[in-house]
Amino acid sequence: MKKLTVLFLLLTVCVVNAQMGPPPALDNALLKSLVGEWKGTSKSEMGDSQITETYELGLEGQFLLLNYQSTSANGAFNGMAAYTLNPESGQVSAYWIDSMRSMAEGSGKIEDKKMTLEWKGPWGTGTIAMELVNENKIMGSSKFTMQDGSVMESTSEMMRVQMTEK
Numbered sequence: 001m002k003k004l005t006v007l008f009l010l011l012t013v014c015v016v017n018a019q020m021g022p023p024p025a026l027d028n029a030l031l032k033s034l035v036g037e038w039k040g041t042s043k044s045e046m047g048d049s050q051i052t053e054t055y056e057l058g059l060e061g062q063f064l065l066l067n068y069q070s071t072s073a074n075g076a077f078n079g080m081a082a083y084t085l086n087p088e089s090g091q092v093s094a095y096w097i098d099s100m101r102s103m104a105e106g107s108g109k110i111e112d113k114k115m116t117l118e119w120k121g122p123w124g125t126g127t128i129a130m131e132l133v134n135e136n137k138i139m140g141s142s143k144f145t146m147q148d149g150s151v152m153e154s155t156s157e158m159m160r161v162q163m164t165e166k
Helices: 002-020 029-033
Strands: 036-044 047-058 063-072 075-085 092-098 103-111 114-121 124-134 137-146 151-160
Touching (some): 036 137, 047 151
Antiparallel strands (some): 047 063, 092 103, 124 137, 137 151
């Protein structure tokens, strides 16, 4: 009887969700304007890095997906992120995974052309801010307090890759 009840509840949830449908696709000017490929540099205590970021809308426009790649004297580093907006609060929810097998969760806000997120991961906690200076330039900064108490900061500058450059 318990199995039948659980199955009934599961089917009910599926039917309700199917009838409601997903929320409308993301309709945020900043998130939409990030779609495309960006290249630039990042500077931190660990040295300079060459970075490439590729953003695309995924899952029927419900998420902004990021593919991140960097190279430096320390080697290659890759990561991925998914950003979305909470339909009720408008707050940003984000998740990060990377080639160091880290998984982190972020949340924050968008104000005009600036997104600021607070992150928590296995390495520590911190803030990342990115601002769309114009349609072809992003400036970013981060400040993290690592597990050992040390602080790591970085700045970055990215330029949009024009379609003809690919």
